[in-house]
Amino acid sequence: MGTTELIIINDWTEEIKVYLTLDEGEEYVSDISKIPFVKEITNPHQGYFILGPSKFISYNSPKGKTFSGNIAFNSPPLNCPTNDFPMGINLAEFTLNSYSSNPKSWETVDISNVSGANSYIKFLLTDGENWNAGPTHPNVTKFKNAPLGKNIGNIGVFPYGCDICTASVSPPLCNNKPLGAPSPPVPQTEAICNIQRASANAGGTVSIFYMGPIPGDMI
Template identity: 35%
Template sequence: MGITTNYTKLTVTNQTDAAVEVFVTFAAKNSTNQCCPIPVSVDDFSFLEKVNSLRGKFILEKKKSQEFDPKGQCFSGNIGFYIEPQCPVPNASFHMGKTGTNIAEFTLNPQEPCFEAFDISCVNGVNCYMMMKVDKDLGWNYGPAKTPIDTIYNRGLQENKGNPGVYPVNCTDCIQLIGNPPCPSLPTGPAQTERICNVQRSERGGSVEVLLVTPQDM
């Protein structure tokens, strides 16, 4: 991907053999948020069709990519494929929410000294296989040991234990469920045994890529 700016961009890539609908949910403005009080919004990207004030969508053709350039502003939100993020959809196919939906979450270019971060959340289930990639040797790390990492991906619904950068199903606190399960009809976990669910760094620059893939790609 390479560093081309002193701030971080985001790219979405469809690595599958069919076009896909992509949903982008943006963080709201919040003056009390010291890291990202005025993030970019759906109105900042002309290629998005507006769903509501915090969500847009677009069609991404097969084997194509779409870049999001926040022009140095904080970019915080999530990416989902096929349908809007939600819990299981009765009588649906896998991609359309039979076992819920997973999303790629990220906060890029927050105000100093806040860290950039990303993860794949399977808290609300799994409806596709995602991968997230970043440039090597730019400070991205995870877990108590701050282990360097440049690629994360999710597996099936209950197959993410030990998988860095991934929140398992119904595990709102990574290592456990806090409060009521977001998707009561789904199982819980198995949870992570250590806090390995977030990838983060203090640096800026380069790109975070969210890829829709098939199991054969992982």
């Protein structure tokens, strides 16, 4: 069993602000000050850094430590849209190298559009054991999101308002919905939102690409 490396890549023409928020747990990497590339700390579990065009950073958690959290681009995670981000914010979510904290657990990756979507994000999964999105998708190597309302059938993507993939049960309550969001939310027809593999199969690389902003008129 190896360890899985995370790479974040700016595949856009302008520099971006990258927010990393870490999950807490026993044997987790949860202290943001221990992440060498995070230059600005907003709280003990969150910080951000600037990534220039065509630049990347990589991170491999210490042996025996689970690396779990999310990446947001140009804004920290938001539950509801704002004037600056009227389409809300989407997240690149990940749980990697989780065997030591729970040998029966899974490594998982996904894109969450539950609270909106401001960014085109792509995942590339390479050089390790197969990832899957359930029995109908046994070998997933890449996935990406589309604008809100256009992700049905898109593996690895939680649609707007659909906090359990195939249903909207307890999404964030907001006074207004993100620009372009369907009303009511339209869930996936299959449980294909989580891309996963057994934690014992860790290894290889998970690359998260920022592909650019979603234009505000994409409805």
